Amino acid sequence: MGRASGREPVREALLWLTRGRWPRRHGRLMVPRLATPWQDTGSAERIGWRMRAANLRNHDPGDASVRDEYVFEVDYQLCGRCRIGWVEQPHTLDPYRRRGLAALRTENPGFTWHTLGGHIDGSPAFWDTIGADVPGGYRPRGVCEHVTAGG
Numbered sequence: 001m002g003r004a005s006g007r008e009p010v011r012e013a014l015l016w017l018t019r020g021r022w023p024r025r026h027g028r029l030m031v032p033r034l035a036t037p038w039q040d041t042g043s044a045e046r047i048g049w050r051m052r053a054a055n056l057r058n059h060d061p062g063d064a065s066v067r068d069e070y071v072f073e074v075d076y077q078l079c080g081r082c083r084i085g086w087v088e089q090p091h092t093l094d095p096y097r098r099r100g101l102a103a104l105r106t107e108n109p110g111f112t113w114h115t116l117g118g119h120i121d122g123s124p125a126f127w128d129t130i131g132a133d134v135p136g137g138y139r140p141r142g143v144c145e146h147v148t149a150g151g
Contacts, residue, residue, distance in 0.1 A: 038103075043075045045089065046150025051075050052104055054096065072100035075150070078108060082144045084136070085111045101130060112136030116149065 037056065043049035053073040074090040085108055092100060105113065115127065117140025131137035143149050 043150065046075055046077075048148040049075050049077045049088075049150040052100060054100060071096045074100060074104070076104060077143065077147050077150065078111065079144050079146045081146050083111050084141070084144060085113045086141070086143060086147075087113065087115055087138065090130075098130075105134065113138055114141035116140065116142065 037054060039053050039055055041051050041053070043051045045051075051073060053070045056071050070091070071093045072091065075088040077086045078084070085104070087101065087104070090101060092098075105111070113131075113134050113136040115138050127138050131139065
């Protein structure tokens with residue numbers, strides 16, 4: 001897995017100076033694309049959070065071009081003191097469902113898993129399904145005092 005530092009002082013300074021308007025690409029903050037299938041970088045949406053993504057390089061025999069594609073991505077935040085993890089905005093292409101969040105839980109045993117819940121009303125069946133048999137059940141919970149909500 002490729003990993004990029006969570007500290008991005010230049011990006012943080014630019015965001016502060018421009019009140020969050022730059023650097024953005026297609027409405028999202030720019031994050032590096034690493035040359036590894038799995039990557040862990042700063043979040044494109046939330047300062048202080050991480051983004052876990054599976055980046056597949058697709059080769060189409062009928063197309064000479066090579067394109068990268070995120071088949072999974074999720075923003076997450078961990079508190080080692082409280083043993084709590086939060087996930088926000090998971091996205092997975094159909095053939096890869098149930099792999100990314102499971103990998104994140106496996107790497108962080110003993111954590112309960114939650115979401116901030118701002119988007120849960122639009123997809124309760126999704127959260128019920130992925131939260132089955134997961135400690136915490138991905139139920140809404142605010143962040144503890146040790147971490148930032150990443151607003």
